[in-house]
Amino acid sequence: MDLVQAALAGERRALARLLSLIEDDGPEARQALAALHPHTGRAHIVGVTGAPGTGKSTLVNELAKVLRDQGHTVGVVAVDPTSPFSGGALLGDRVRMRDLAGDPGIFIRSMATRGSLGGLARATADVVRVLDAVGFEWVLVETVGVGQAEVDVARTAHTVVVVEAPGLGDDVQALKAGLLEIADILVVNKADRPGAAQTALALETTLDLGQNRPHDPHAWRPPVLQTVALNGRGVDDVVKAILDHRAYLRESGLWDRRERERARADLMRALEERLVARLLYHTGEEALEHWVDRIVAREIDVYGAAERLTEGFP
Amino acid sequence: MDLVQAALAGERRALARLLSLIEDDGPEARQALAALHPHTGRAHIVGVTGAPGTGKSTLVNELAKVLRDQGHTVGVVAVDPTSPFSGGALLGDRVRMRDLAGDPGIFIRSMATRGSLGGLARATADVVRVLDAVGFEWVLVETVGVGQAEVDVARTAHTVVVVEAPGLGDDVQALKAGLLEIADILVVNKADRPGAAQTALALETTLDLGQNRPHDPHAWRPPVLQTVALNGRGVDDVVKAILDHRAYLRESGLWDRRERERARADLMRALEERLVARLLYHTGEEALEHWVDRIVAREIDVYGAAERLTEGFP
Secondary structure, three states: OHHHHHHHHHOOHHHHHHHHHHHHHHHHHHHHHHHHHHHHOOOOOEEEEEOOOOOOHHHHHHHHHHHOOOOOOOOEEOOOOOOOOOOOEEEEEEEHHHHHHHHHOEEEEEEEOOOOOOOOHHHHHHHHHHHOOOOOEEEEEEEEEOOOHHHHHOOOOEEEEEEOOOOOOOOOOOOHHHHHOOOOOOEOOOOOOOOOOOOOHHHHHHHHOOOOOOOOOOOOOOOEEEEEHHOOOHHHHHHHHHHHHHHHHHHHHHHHHHOOOOOOHHHHHHHHHHHHHHHHHOOOOHHHHHHHHHHHHOOOOOOHHHHOOOOOOO | HHHHHOOOOOOOOHHHHHHHHHHHOOOOHHHHHHHHHHOOOOOOEEEEEEEOOHHHHHHHHHHHHHHOOOOOOOEEEEEOOHHHEEEEHOHHHOOOHHHHOOOOEEEEEEEEOOOOOOOHHHHHHHHHHHHHHOOOOEEEEEEOOOHHHHHHHHHOEEEEEEEEEEOOOOOHHOOOOHHHOOOOOOEEEOOOOOOOHHHHHHHHHHHHOOOOOOOOOOOOOOOEEOEHHOOOOOOHHHHHHHHHHHHHHHHOOOHHHHHHHHHHHHHHHHHHHHHHHHHHHOOOOOHHHHHHHHHHHHOOOOOOOHHHHHHOOO
């Protein structure tokens, strides 16, 4: 496939077209992904997640800048939870300018997410795979840390950075507990605001309480770092922590475990999609509507209908 | 099933046990749901959603109180995106007190949501179904309006209330666009804060711009209401708007369309789950691990592996 070859050769416009093809998810997309697969597995994937208002977009922007300044190539995938249009505006300017100016070492993609359940996770995983295949050494995936699909996307990264900020409302703070579980690195952003030290301390305390891992002196304890992403303060330390975590993953064998986890989650999703498509091809779409009618008429419940509809389909 | 009969007879403890059974999702749960299904279809389901910090929990609390004071029975399902523990604290006290004091006309359930993708949507739909079956006239489903699964849960309600608040950050405001599309009623909560009138005006303007529906004078235009949920101001008007919307749904035939949409979404989810379980029963879990190994070794990509794994499974 010419588009794949051109993207692998570093042609930027081919890459953009390839990504659009893949977001549209036709048969050509599947072929392209198969051709790209042998080239994947080299990028370090960093999930950056946190509640709205924590400034994680700005932090992602600064991380990309520091990595780029150190000579690395960086792909950024921004998963915007609602609008196909607002994605761009959320990303900071300096990195975006470089992207637009044609620096081949940086590439930014905003994902629109209105679609079926599961569609977001699939499309994001595919886009990350393409950026990995065409040679970006780092792929930063930014998701809002609320919502099951979004958290799942971040969870399958090699390194998960959870961003907090001081002084958000209770409603936002309550989101923390679930995110802490998946964090490899914790960042208190907007650390020039009052309450940053307390927020950091509270996170350390929560980590102490949550130590239900075996008491292994070699286990990874998520560092709690403070940044002011707006002026870049502390961002170098976050990059350093990501590199430390990467080394830890490699030495401990956890890297392979995370690779397997991501592959398994992706495969399960692909199986669901494929099996339902095949069933409906087999039964016809009318069969689906027939059973929807019967559910609405209260003649049968959803699980009963699923059972009947899959009868004779082993 | 005794538990189902007891719950249908209004026994509160039986209802709580039944819901736990259903959240655990065993074979007994499927039986219970089948037995309950003929009793469903009477409740009016209201999805209440909005970004963190808009005060939607307080609004749900006040809505429940007003409906209860008008003599209706109300079930509340609070979908808390992260923590199994924080759910309780987010709900206001007055309604919860009544619930705890054993008022049989009110029932509150908080859903924990850590689990597999799709698990949240399934469990919430099942819990709503049970509350409907045992006779609650109103079921209020509160979800955080960020995240694909969470928005999908709200979307399948009969009436969708989207909550905004003045003065949230840009990051939060950017979430609006996608939510507006699914709103039947818009509420600017915390309307005693500066900027409430502008927020309401901005929403009206966005609605004007988004009028891509045919210019039907009978079409529903989402009203934009202002509330201060903390002291109950304006909540009566929201209840009135929900009743208006309900009448509109009934007269326009949209009610049936929404029932079908919900049934179809639920059936698709049940099919996915069932088909993958059957496939893995057929092939054995080892087959899955075998293909995960090959994906990780870059011998085959995810979609290729899905194809091979489903070979011979029609």
